[in-house]
Amino acid sequence: MKRIGITGQFGFVGSYLFNRISLLKEEFTLVPFRRAYFEDTIALTQWVSQCDVIIHLAAMNRHPDPQVVHDTNLDLVLKLLEALEKAPSAPHVIFSSSTQEERENPYGKSKKEGRVLLREWAAEHGAPFTGMVIPNVFGPFGKPFYNSVVATFCYQLCNGEQPHIDNDGLLKLIYVDELADVIIAAIREEQDHSLLLVPHTSESYVSEILEKLQAYRHQYLENGIFPALPDKFSQQLFNTFRSFINLADYFPYQLKQHADNRGVFVEMIKLHQGGQVSFSTTLPGITRGNHFHTRKIERFLVIKGKALIELRKYNTTEVLRFELDGNQPSYVDMPIWYTHNIKNIGTDELYTVFWINEFFDPQDADTYFEVV
Structure with a gap:
């Protein structure tokens, strides 16, 4: 198995790539990384020596002083190079650069200079190198006001x-999931690509993105309606939006009951799209689920009886618990990458x-079993 360090x-x-690779246990072993390694030459060299593949993603994106961005990113590359020189082996290095390389800003310059330095090291040591130039990345759990305008809009x-x-x-x-696919493919191929232009998978004006997200807030967050998701980009954007909802404040969502003689x-589910509706009966003390989905x-x-729904984000420890009672019908929606169960x-x-928004396909189940 290839040993992968990030x-x-x-x-x-x-973190998204780490989680994706962790699901491929029969193919890859992850070598955990700590930020402190960059301040400890011995620890960084030991870490490098354990890796067959190093994916260098660590970088600073923003700072009040742009020169700090440039100097920090270049310094990280130089420290990695120092450790690579001392290590007994020459791993495959995959470097994450940006389409901002073509701009004359400190961030773009730092990424291009770092890519060139690592490419030269790889050529000198006969090691495979992949220098990825990546477009704007968006997806769940991004950092607002830092990673992307999509994350910022969703948070707001x-x-x-x-x-x-x-x-x-x-x-x-x-x-971000599509980018993870590109990086995993590069790990498997182990081919030399001094410059790999990663193609974008969608394009949209900022105003169009905001308009979609505002519709998601109105339909889903304010009215509990699943919006129409006519294409993959819409589903990706919706899942990104959902990842910014404070689950503990929002769920369980109480439904209105219309009672007479x-x-x-009770109106259970309102949606502007299709999918599949199922029901189950569960005996007292029995737990169902303990799995998660990535899309x-x-x-x-719950329409009858009493249930405990538990959620835990993959590779974290905090467990969210929601009690639901059929006497007051209510629901909880399952965020992606949260393992969940119902008891x-x-x-x-x-x-x-x-x-669920799609029919079950045993060939592409998107269901990963893990106890909450």
Whole structure:
């Protein structure tokens, strides 16, 4: 198995890539990285020596002084090069650069200079090198006001703020999961690409992105309606938006009951798209689930009995718990990358309705089992 190390492991792209690779246990072994290694030459050299592949993502994107951005990024490359020179082996280095290389700004310059230095080291030592020039990356769990305008808009809309547009330019984008696919493919191929231009997978004006996100807030966050998601970009953007919702404040979402002498009527799911609706009965004390999805959108709705729904973000420890009671029908939606389960904590049989945005495909189940 190839041993994979990721600098910037705890950043936006790094953490997502780390999680994706961790699912490929039969093919790859991850060598954990710590930020402190860059301040400890011995520790950094030992880490480098354990890796067959190093993906260098660690970088500074923004700072009040642009020169600090340039100097910090170049310094990280120089420290990595020092460790590579001391290591007994020559790993495949994959370097994350940016389309800002073509601009005359300190960030773009630092990325281009770093790419060139690592390419020269690889050529000198006969090691494979992949220098990726990457377009704007967006996706779940990004850092607002830092990683992308998409992350900033999502954060603002989910926290009652009003976004504004400084420059309505056309953005060429790649979803973080698609970028992970490109990087994993490069690991497998182990081919030399001194300059690999990663193609964007979507493009949109900033104003168009904001318009979509505002619609998601109105339809989903304010009214509980699943919006129409006619294409992959829309689903990616919606899942990105959902990742910024404060789950503990939003769920369980209580539904309105319409009662008269005939009984009770409840509107369960409102949606502008298709998918699949299922139901289950669960005996007292039984737990269902303990799995997560990386793209699917799913709702659990309790209509009879008492349930405990638990959620935990993959590779974290905090567990969120929600108690639902069929006497007050309510639901919890499952965010992507959150392993989840549902347990009957009552004395009667539990009735649960499930909606998911796509039919189950055993060849592409997008279901990964992990106990909450």
